[in-house]
Amino acid sequence: MASLITCPHCGARPKEEFSVRGAAMPARPSPMAKDEAWHAYVYIRDNPKGRYQEYWHHAAGCRRWLVVDRDNLTHDVFGVTDAADFVQARGIE
Amino acid sequence: MSINLLHRHVLEDYISGFETDPNPNHVAVSRRPVIFSVLAHRGQETAVAEALGSAHGVVLRFCSPSEWLLVSRTAGPATVAGILSDIAGASFADQSDGRVLMTISGPSVRNILGKCVAVDLHPEVFAEDYSANMLFCHVAANVARSGPDTFEIIVPRSLAGSAFEELLEMGREHALTRGFSD
Numbered sequence: 276m277a278s279l280i281t282c283p284h285c286g287a288r289p290k291e292e293f294s295v296r297g298a299a300m301p302a303r304p305s306p307m308a309k310d311e312a313w314h315a316y317v318y319i320r321d322n323p324k325g326r327y328q329e330y331w332h333h334a335a336g337c338r339r340w341l342v343v344d345r346d347n348l349t350h351d352v353f354g355v356t357d358a359a360d361f362v363q364a365r366g367i368e
Numbered sequence: 369m370s371i372n373l374l375h376r377h378v379l380e381d382y383i384s385g386f387e388t389d390p391n392p393n394h395v396a397v398s399r400r401p402v403i404f405s406v407l408a409h410r411g412q413e414t415a416v417a418e419a420l421g422s423a424h425g426v427v428l429r430f431c432s433p434s435e436w437l438l439v440s441r442t443a444g445p446a447t448v449a450g451i452l453s454d455i456a457g458a459s460f461a462d463q464s465d466g467r468v469l470m471t472i473s474g475p476s477v478r479n480i481l482g483k484c485v486a487v488d489l490h491p492e493v494f495a496e497d498y499s500a501n502m503l504f505c506h507v508a509a510n511v512a513r514s515g516p517d518t519f520e521i522i523v524p525r526s527l528a529g530s531a532f533e534e535l536l537e538m539g540r541e542h543a544l545t546r547g548f549s550d
Contacts, residue, residue, distance in 0.1 A: 284433055285500050286493075289486040292503050335508040336501045337432030 281355055284337040292335035299328040299342045299361065324348055330358060393474030393542045395535060396549035401469040402445050403522065404438040404452060405431075405461050412457030419455045426451065429499040429510050429522065437510055437522060439469065468528035471549065472535070473518040476542035481519060483538040485511060489519075505534035 281287050298320060304312040324347065331343045340358035345351065356364075377383075390396075408416035413434045420428050420436055426448060429437035438460075440448055445462055452460040472480065478489050484505045488494060491513075499512030499520075507530065510522040523531045536544060 285502070287488070288502070291486070335503040338435070338501075339432055 278350075280331065280341075280343060280352060282333050282336055282339075282341060283355055283357055284339060285333065288333070288336055292333060293331045293341075294334050296330040296332060296340075299330045299358070302365075326353070331355075389545065390547060391474070391543045391545045393476050393480065393539060393544045394472070395532075395539070395544060395546040396471045396473075397532075397546070398441065398469040398471070399548050399550050401464060401467075402440040402443060402448055403463045403467045403469065404445075404448050405463045406436045406438055406452060407459045408434040409457045409459070410434075416455060416458045419458075423451050427512075427514075429512050431501050431510060437463070437467075439520075439522070466525050467522050468525055468532075470521045470523070470532065470535070471514070471518060472521065472539075472544075473515070474542070474544070475517060476539075476544075477517050477519060480535070480539045480542055480544060481511075484535060487511075489513070491516065505531045505538075507531045 278290050279287050280290060280293060301316055301320065304316050326344070326346050328342055328344050331341045333339055333341060342356050342358050342361040344353040344355070346353070406416070406420065416434075417436070420438065423438075425443045426438045426440045429439060431437060438448060438452070443451075445464060449460070449462065452458060474480075481489055485502050487500070487502050494500075494513055496513050496515065499510060501508060501510050503509075504511055504521060504523065507523050507527040509524075509531065512520045512522075514520050521531075521535075532546075536546060538544075
């Protein structure tokens with residue numbers, strides 16, 4: 276796991292300050308979506324090898340949700356964005 | 369500045385009690401600091417930050433883009449609450465009883481804090497008046513630099529004992545002393 280994460284609000288921080296939630300790419304279905312869509316969102320997840328976007332919570336720092344773009348094979352971190360900006364950039368789905 | 373410990377027996381402090389006279393490296397704990405937590409409403413972050421920055425008699429500590437701690441050693445809680453209630457788009461809570469304020473100072477302060485936090489505290493990176501939340505001795509704390517060799521640490525009350533003990537342990541090789549500041 277990448278050991279230094281550059282938080283956009285706090286700067287370079289050790290991974291111990293964060294808690295990881297999971298993949299950031301799957302879009303949450305609407306509350307009225309079909310059971311199949313919710314089943315796919317909750318249970319059917321990829322387990323990719325390589326570049327991966329993940330929700331990280333900066334629990335011991337700014338307490339903001341971040342999206343860490345990293346490679347889970349080489350431990351490279353390509354970018355860290357605030358989750359609010361990430362959702363805004365992805366647009367309304 | 370080095371403090372020679374060789375002439376002291378290793379169990380000196382344990383037998384005759386820990387020193388209470390401040391050494392060059394010293395932790396001072398405030399008995400009654402005034403600490404308020406301030407949160408900006410969505411979209412009001414910049415306006416609230418500007419209003420807080422121009423408030424007099426209080427020191428601003430950065431927590432996150434929409435959260436700050438307001439610290440005062442001179443103004444009373446009623447005065448600080450008065451300042452804050454005049455700021456539009458902000459919610460605040462008196463945290464004075466819930467937080468502990470410690471000031472650590474001395475020539476070895478960066479060596480001591482280097483064992484407590486995993487953040488670069490070099491003055492070029494962590495300049496004077498800079499503050500941030502970070503893990504301090506396994507506790508989520510707010511650390512601020514208030515002088516070239518002075519740092520202020522705000523920890524939650526329930527974890528203050530643990531953080532304080534660990535800080536003293538880390539400062540032991542630098543003869544770190546402790547006491548109340550008032």
